[in-house]
Amino acid sequence: ACGKAGSDKKNSADSGDTKSIGLLLPENASSTRYESFDKPFIEAKVKALCPDCNVKYSNAEGSASKQKQQFDTLIAQGVKVIILDAFDAKSTQAWVKEAADKGVKVIAYDRLATGPVSAYVSFDNEKVGELQGQALVDALGAKAAESNIVMINGDDADPNAGKFKSGAHKVLDGKVKKVVYEQSGEWKPTVAGQKIGAAITQLGKDGFQAVYSANDGMAAAIITQLKAAGINVPVGGQDAGLDAIQRIVSGDQAYTIYKAYKPLADSAAELAVDLLQGKDIKSVASASIDSDTDKGIPAKLLDPKVVTKANIKDTVIADGLYKAADICTADFAAGCAAAGLK
Amino acid sequence: MSTNPTTTEAPAPAVDPRLLVREAGFAGYVGEFKRKIKSGDLGSVPVVLGLILIGAIFQSLTGDFLNADNLTNITKWVAGPGLIAVGIVFVLLLGEIDLSLGSVAGVSAAIASVLSVRSGLNEWLAILIAIGAALAIGALHGFFFAKIGVPAFVVTLAGLLAWSGLQMYVLGDKGTVNVINDGVIANLDTYFLGDGDIAFTWAFAILGIVLFGAGQLLDSKRRSAAGLSARPMSEIGLRTGVIAVIALVSAYMLNQDRGLPLPLVIFLGIVVITDFVLRRTSYGRQIFAVGGGIEAARRAGINVAWVRISVFMISAGMAALGGLFIASQQGSADKLLGSGNVLMNSIAAAVIGGTSLFGGRGKTWSALLGILVIQSIITGLDLVHVNQAIQYMITGAVLLGAVVLDSVSRRTQKSSGRG
Amino acid sequence: MSTNPTTTEAPAPAVDPRLLVREAGFAGYVGEFKRKIKSGDLGSVPVVLGLILIGAIFQSLTGDFLNADNLTNITKWVAGPGLIAVGIVFVLLLGEIDLSLGSVAGVSAAIASVLSVRSGLNEWLAILIAIGAALAIGALHGFFFAKIGVPAFVVTLAGLLAWSGLQMYVLGDKGTVNVINDGVIANLDTYFLGDGDIAFTWAFAILGIVLFGAGQLLDSKRRSAAGLSARPMSEIGLRTGVIAVIALVSAYMLNQDRGLPLPLVIFLGIVVITDFVLRRTSYGRQIFAVGGGIEAARRAGINVAWVRISVFMISAGMAALGGLFIASQQGSADKLLGSGNVLMNSIAAAVIGGTSLFGGRGKTWSALLGILVIQSIITGLDLVHVNQAIQYMITGAVLLGAVVLDSVSRRTQKSSGRG
Amino acid sequence: MKEMVHVTGAPVLALRGVSKRFGAVQALTDVHLEVHAGEVVALVGDNGAGKSTLVKTIAGVHPIDEGSIEWDGTQVGINRPHDAQALGVATVYQDLALCDNLDVVGNLFLGRELRRFGTLDEVAMEKRAKELLDTLSIRIPSVRIPIAALSGGQRQVVAIARALVGDPKIVILDEPTAALGVEQTAQVLDLVERLRDRGLGVILISHNMADVKAVADTVAVLRLGRNNGVFEVASTSHEEIISAITGATENAVTRRQARIAEEAK
């Protein structure tokens, strides 16, 4: 034959782009965290560590196939380090390998992507579920053992949702009387609201003593429906959205899970810049973890935190996530005063 | 083989002897009904039967479906998607489609809540601005479709993307906005008339019955006076009776729970008004004409571009209203509001209710019937505890089942009619 | 005011003197082209211009768009949604819609991967079973539509739900299945012919050019021989020249990167075959006839039900193929494969490429052109890296822009034609 | 009025007591009709008399409600157009029923395409199409323009030509000359005669009594969906037929004639 394709091209990937870091986040709809926190925090930290570096960001909108395209597009652009929050961590084995073959390093962010990743920074998603379960038990207090629970889980199609669910069950099963109604809310508030309506119809107004909601968006709709039915029981979520913090202030929601995005983002940025500049990463990623496909991945694992009315000040406000003024709009002024936020 | 031709008849046309005139009285009513069943000309009857079937099945499976509070919930939850479906009926009557309505619902809810909550604007004003924005969006769609000639599918697909982008943009970094406690939007879903006073429910039901009966009577009177064929009294009585039973039973059920839900009243009101516009005004006639044959409509001097633009404004406006009800129902406006199945459910509602996708045939009542079918399936399945995969499969099957009945009867009609 | 009527002409009809015959040679070609621009009869030219515009804009914004490897990526990624779009073209030609194709793609990919990976079946066999399942699904849709008379919209909406439920069910609790490393499915996306040997690319391009030119020549010969008007040699030369330039430039670009991608070859092959079926066989003619006027087709003795059922089988089969390509591209089959924008993008591709939503007008090449437009926008925006909200708005605007050009030219055509 | 029925052996097609109802309209009641080989039967009647409906039941467009259809003496079921075509019925519908999106050639051969190596033989079809249209002396700018771009008469001629592709035993023409010019009308009448001479049965629907008298052997009158007489053309006057159609000896036609005669004085 007459030769190999690409033999005479000035390969952009070979020449490389030593100033760009790719950032791939999985979705933007079911949670506001990605574009509200992860992206800006990472961008800021990268700028601080390496002023002439830039971050090339794309969002997969909940599609593995789309994320793969974005991944390849970054490589086509010559990016050498990619921070990957895999939409579906299981799918990535072949991609990461392909990238590694081309000398592109991948940092698994938040979700442990399969394949030969260079490092991993995350919260433990199973742990999130456990914290949610425990917080609900705490909110019930002494009555916990006699309490019936309604669980509204995340979308079955989302791999994280399964982890939250199993984590929560680990704690709840045994500590509460019974999970009397359990359905997927598909990460959709309206769906969650209608499921809780069905639960009320079936169990009656006194048929359950607390509601587990896998995230805050669904919790909002659940609380609205409970209120409309005149039911007042603890409801918890996840993500520490501003609206959730406000509901905690007003006493409508019991807790949320705050995954401290800033430290997470900062570590990812540090790792990325180090890899870009060829430095050693052991100081940041001091732990080690095994994925389904690879062993001994350098890792940094952070702890998610439960936020209740008592620690709003010490968590989301202390970390600079929100200002008291953001939270304490007219509707919530009274609650804020009571909670000592000003 | 030849018969003797009649040669005595007068030339001026009398009533056509081939027209089968129905017997008078109740027997005639029954005969007519039998004929209609045979020729498949049953109107909404199959859908209503489908609805009853769904109710019966879920009741027997769960024992909770016919609870007063479950039924009340259903009547509340139909308002949001139902209003969007009303808008879709208008667009479908033109033989077109509007894919943007979910996004328009989302962006309108976002605008109203951001303005009222974050910017502290008066809530009514915020709502007006949001609806105004939706009307402008609809006008823009209509313009590109009617004036530039871009297919409505493409225009509204572009809109679907652009307006959900705008929705995210409006909600901004902080994302979800809670609606104001006990505010206007919050009350859309949660308020019961007279705070649950049963008198309102009864009054509303009786008002409906009286208006219906009186309307039928007056119409019949005018027609007889003008020498035209009119509905016989027996039929008017029977029809009003059926309506009365439905209205009174519904009122009774609602009063078992929390009373007359505001969303139901508004939704019914809008269905009645839009139905009136479509059937009783020149504008409505023009919509049907454009949908039935655009060239014929144009040649009749109808301003086709204006009809199209205005219909896209109506659909966007309805979507905005629907979006506010959805926000009220979920207690917040978020980036997801209006996405997912919202649009498909609304289109399906219109189609299940009997509005044609090919233009020129349908009514806004079909939005009501169709969304009741869909919401009943959803709510019924929520009561049955199976996993999400199975639920999807069952939803598909029930949806198909609910329409098969209707299709079979229409098919009879088709095979016994032209075409 | 009266002119003398001609009375000398022979009665047998000769060529109509009002038909404007084009001048011979190149001047005639230019004249004809000018006339076509004026009357808006430009075929695919506006879409191609739109494509060039999109390329130019993104290249100037990012500097990376026209990289060989970016272009290669685009040619690989069009296969999945493009094949679904080919199926949609068939359905649109009937004037119908198939909403289930995303789910069908998803469930087929799930079946193939679960069978081959978890059950250890031979991968080819697994693929055949998956495609067989899709054909059965399509036949079921077709049956409910053509035989029972349920609107296609409702049947396939029910399918959309049911099959995505089935997809979840097949994938089960363990969820995502990675495709076999270097297996058949894995190679669909990643293999380059001859492992990147440039000879394959050149050979493929030249084969295409020769086949096109020879086809045109033979056709023209046969027509002249039969005494019918035929394309002049100059025009054949010009057309073949244009094709040659496109093919050779593409080959050169591909060879700058990894060579000739398998997905491109398969996709092009299927477009060519389906185009042939539609334009050169009785079956294809029947599809157009049913889409152009179902009653006329029925009266011509065409088995309308069979045409409909078979078309829904084709669309489902294409979706299954598309699903396998998507699985290959993402390296796995998951519960969300085929959901989200997949269906809308494919429908939009068909429409942007010029296939009518109202039946009877279109070709499978429009799937290719349209999906190139859409994938270019998506990839271009991925290169730009702005935030999601803005991206959505830009996508909407670009999508609209790409079609406005086409619509404006068609509008001219309309105003200068009948209706 | 004479009771004379033209008989040459058994009828090819016979309708016995056919009824058809649409919703509340009884379009046909107990209709009888016979067509023999080599016979031209004119089917006449007022607007809305049921002529097209009758024709559509024969062509399989609407299945009949009651009665029976006999073909060469044996009872047959005609439930869809395909059945009628298989028997050998070619129909030109009043509403033409052409596919607007297909070109003239495509419409002419729809359902009976000429093939070569299994694929459409466009060259052969185009050639044949030109020949067919030439015999009907119509000038169509190009046989490759879509039907939607043709004039009313041009479309009608295409529909007529369609019936000649294939090899029918009975040809049904529902007002075939309604939109035609004088020359084209003459050609169609010639065509009808040629078909008869080739031994085909022809059912011709027309409101034009001159045309009917020129080519028909028998005239069957429908009135308000019922038979209203069958006449031997040769021995029946114009006026007799008209009065069978209108159901009155005094009618708008006679009134108009009387008035004009009056004014002329």
Place this chain on the structure above:
Amino acid sequence: MKEMVHVTGAPVLALRGVSKRFGAVQALTDVHLEVHAGEVVALVGDNGAGKSTLVKTIAGVHPIDEGSIEWDGTQVGINRPHDAQALGVATVYQDLALCDNLDVVGNLFLGRELRRFGTLDEVAMEKRAKELLDTLSIRIPSVRIPIAALSGGQRQVVAIARALVGDPKIVILDEPTAALGVEQTAQVLDLVERLRDRGLGVILISHNMADVKAVADTVAVLRLGRNNGVFEVASTSHEEIISAITGATENAVTRRQARIAEEAK
């Protein structure tokens, strides 16, 4: 052939050098036409001669490419049907252009609905519809059935009746009697005469020379998209018109007549 043009003052409508092209077909070339108040102008020509196209340019369906249109002596632009209607042109199209999904009443009053308290006055419209249809002596099972359920002739009458709702100055009838029975045809001819007597201008397109000769004052012939003579009806023979239409003195019509005469011997 005489050059006699019927003139009663200035024409209400005059076309001057009108041309119209569709893609590669030049449908009209430099066409002139005048219509006066109280005059019936017959527009005749072979199939595809451009009659319907000419009518559509007047009715605003297709804007003209070249030339000008004058109304009461002043030049006007007619770009959409609405413009023509506003001037006072009522048109019955050859392809009828009715909305299949609307009922007879809905179609009759489309665009000119009768209203009462701002809403549709169905009772008044239904009554008026019945009256209108009665004058055209057509029997329609019910004025409340959709157009799709009517026979060809019934539809045509509805289209004609449509033109009488409103108050036009010029009525254009494109082959209005093509699908009509003898009685209905007579009624339409009567109607044309009544319109003329009321001082309206009428353009009548027809292939039926007898009808043309019966009601028209002037005959304008189109041939292959060009004027081919304007004749005073009173002083022109049937044959002269036919040969202007076909462009030949020897044609299918004369051939057919000759042959029949031959056979008769």
